[in-house]
Amino acid sequence: MATSDVIERERPYAGVTVDQRRRRASDGWVRGIGIATVALLVGFAAGWAGTTVLAPPQQVLEAEAFSAVAVVPGEVGSSITLNSIASWATSPVAVNGAAGIVTSVDITAGASVERGQRLYSVNLRPVVAGQGEIPAYGPISPGDAGAQVSQLQQLMTDLGFWRGAINGRYTAPFATAVRNWQRASGYPVDGVVQAGDIVWVPQLPARMSFDGDTIATGRVVAAGEGDVVALGSAPTFTIPLQRAQTRLAPTGTRVIVQAPDGSLWDAVAGAHTVDPMSSETVHVALAAPDDGPVCADTCDLIGAEGQATLLSEVVTVPPLAGLVVPASAITTGVDGRAFVTDAEGAQHEVTVVQSARGMALIEGVAEGLEVRIPAAQGQ
Template sequence: MTVRRTRLRAAAIGGVVLLFAAVGVVAAMGFGGGGEDRAQAGTTAPATATVTRQTLADSETADGELGYGTTRTATAKLSGTVTALAATGSTVRRGKALYQVDNEEVVLLYGGLPAYRTLAPGMEGADVAQFERNLQALGYTGFTVDDEYTGSTADAVRDWQEDLGLAETGRVEPGRVVYADREVRVESHQAAAGDLTQPGQTVLTYTGTDRVVTVELDVDDQRLAKRDAKVAVKLPDGRAVDGTVRTVETVVQPGAAGANGQSGDVETKIEVTVAVTDPKALTGFDQASADVTFTVSERRDVLTVPVAALLALAEGGYGVQVAEGDATRILAVTTGLFADGRVEVDGADLTEGMAVVVPT
């Protein structure tokens, strides 16, 4: 997706460089830090702009997609026959089945660490603690939630397996659970009841349950992607709603296929998920586009002038040429934030409402 830039720092610097040619003119005409230049009779009055006091924001707008966020896959780790799948569009919560293999449930649990090994008495690790937290949340007791898989844990697992109709082994095979951060929405089926499945085969895809806006940024724009940062979202119907950056992930995508049909170089992108303050505002928009504006920095109640009004001074730094009736004078200024074609300025004698010369 293409980022449409509203920040004009590069243009601003370019404008300043062009104005360096004016330095010799400024010095030759005798413009000092506070000198005056009386306009000659018959000359055309210079174009001017007004010094304004405003809030200046360094922001960028990117294309976003309305939906349910990142799509993830549930991949089989068991060989057998798919006998049932949770319905597309349905919500699956902790302890409930995403699908069944050989008529036995593969259930959803909450956590960020994928199931990668069989858990059994004597094992230790973060995956043990993650599983035990889920077991406790499902109402099973008699064990301590820690990173050790004990005999007491195995007893609770047998009770869990009995309730699921599984063989009561006291061991947890990685193919029997799928971990997600929270409840999920089934997006699509990649297999059908009756299909044979084997490890590595995609069974279904799922997303989060909340409507969100997903934005894909280039790596160069990673500075925009700050978790919990406030953003503005413009919906397809023109309404504007407030949003907050919920997640920021680096994703690797295959490049476009070449002429010989082989995949091109992979691309690295930054995927940003934005939650809006009023989720109901997103109702009715499926797979639609939205504009998301990221504000990197903001300066409130500052004096600003057009970037083109800046002059590079012979003695160093910048100034503006203030027009006062038939006379002009140069005031030295300190620059701040550049945004939207204007620049924050501060000077000892600079005040709101002054007219500054802008080259035509």
């Protein structure tokens, strides 16, 4: 071999010995083996991840995908609890005519008062109720005549003390009737009815009350001071709502009102009236289903003074009874039909009668059938 050829072939390795060239060749082979090994490991790891991590664990998912609940009898409905306001409408019907110290108050505010019933006393002299349109304006004595006498004659007749004619004449026989009434009622027996003895009101019986700041035991009262007021035949009941809430109580909605003693009064929603002070507040009137008073024959439970705030249940979805399941057990197909799936996976077509508050009333399956619901629902 020519010397020049040897020199050309060895030029790239100028300054490197043969041993060094061998070591470098050996190191390159080792690095090649290492790279190949890493590539194989990476490929193995990727394959394991694809088969172990990414593959869906079907049996685990299927086991945890649902729980089973039984179809059971029950009710499905919905309601909300709101406050209703009960208050009496009042109107002045008479003015106290007695003067002195109020020595007793004999009725509770809002009590129903009959003819001749004692209301209060002034200087121990009774003040009673009488029905009549003419206010007392002076004493009625034997020999008097006129409309005041006729009004008194009618009261004595109603109370059973007078059986004669109602002719507006205070005769001797009528004076005897008056004295008998005075004796029975606690008045001085003199036949003279003082202006403050009877509070004349247009209609009796009536629920009545007083000006509590004036007619109260121990207070000094003058003739003409202290209103006697009559209450309406029954308190009014309303539910104040924000305008956006009125859809919850359309006319005819059932409302259950809790009375002060814990009993329940049945009512229905009526007219909606916008509050004159705030256009965002609407008052929904309540009435009994038979259009009578909500409180029926227990209206005495509502105090005559101020307003009573009562818890009320507004029935937004009337309850229906039947077979019920959680609403999450119902599946609707593309054709609009509803069905439930039993624990074994079989589907049963059902009719959803009503749903509310996460429950559904259904028809088409038997009581006791176990149906699937999402696992979280069954926990």
